[in-house]
Amino acid sequence: MAEPPRVSGGRADEAPRPYRPGYELVAERLLEYITEQKLRPGDRLPTEQGLAQILGASRNVTREAVKVLAAIGRLSVRRGAGIFVAETPGGLVDDPLSHFRPTSMEDVLMLLDYRTVIESETARRAATLATPREVRDIRQGAQASLAAAEQDDGHGFARADEAFHDAVGVASHNVFLRSSVAGVRRLASQSDVLLFHGDAPGSLEVAARQHLAIAEAVAAGEADLAQELMVHHIATTQRQFERKIRDRLFNLGDRATGAAPQPPTGAGTQDVPLPPRTSAS
Known part of the structure; x- marks a missing residue:
């Protein structure tokens, strides 16, 4: 069976980058994958295992990435149905903001x-x-x-x-x-x-x-x-x-860049609590 296409930025031979949480990087790659595949709100994504293979990540880290993206409204996880690109708030299927x-x-x-x-x-x-x-x-x-x-x-x-x-x-x-x-x-x-x-x-x-x-x-x-x-x-x-x-x-290049750290407390549970928005805005 042909190997699934990998998202850009996931090559194993790239030079080490400054530390960022593993689930954060995978979430970023998953959004890139949605854009590259021209997926629209309501489209179904591969299974969690399939996404892990496509993104070059472990299943556990992929699961945390999916949870975070679901918490901020970019993905919709339906029990027994799968993972979907979430509908935009305005309900416009072709809304380009779905690829923000x-x-x-x-x-x-x-x-x-x-x-x-x-x-x-x-x-x-x-x-x-x-x-x-x-x-x-x-x-x-x-x-x-x-x-x-x-x-x-x-x-x-x-x-x-x-x-x-x-x-x-x-x-x-x-x-x-x-x-x-x-x-x-x-x-x-x-x-x-x-x-x-x-x-x-x-x-x-x-x-x-x-x-x-x-x-x-x-x-x-x-x-x-x-x-x-x-x-x-x-x-x-x-x-x-x-x-x-x-x-x-x-400016965090002096920190370890090996195994991806665990997400913040709570990210490993069934429901990921959305952190409070406290931007100075």
């Missing part, structure tokens, strides 16, 4: 560029259109993010961060802008999980104080300032993100 690579610097930078365009306009419109109640919600989200940051509460910050950005989206009075903001943040959370395991790429307090500045610009009706502050906020996130990726991929 959360560990690719190129894809992440495109995502942040798009986020700058969408969220800066959302903030500008919020400053023009927000009702008193919507201004209150934006302020509350910003204040809650600062309180959580000062307590080093990653879970609390994640909730407040989401509430703040969603409140700005609501205040734009455009359901498509609000939906776009939510969609971008869902994709960004995939990078947080695969690369950072829920750790913040940068300072939560810096991000929270930027939230407060944006909230006050919206409250004052200063549309241009709100837009400018949001652009700066996302640019700060991008710099922190790039630095964190460089540190992770290139």
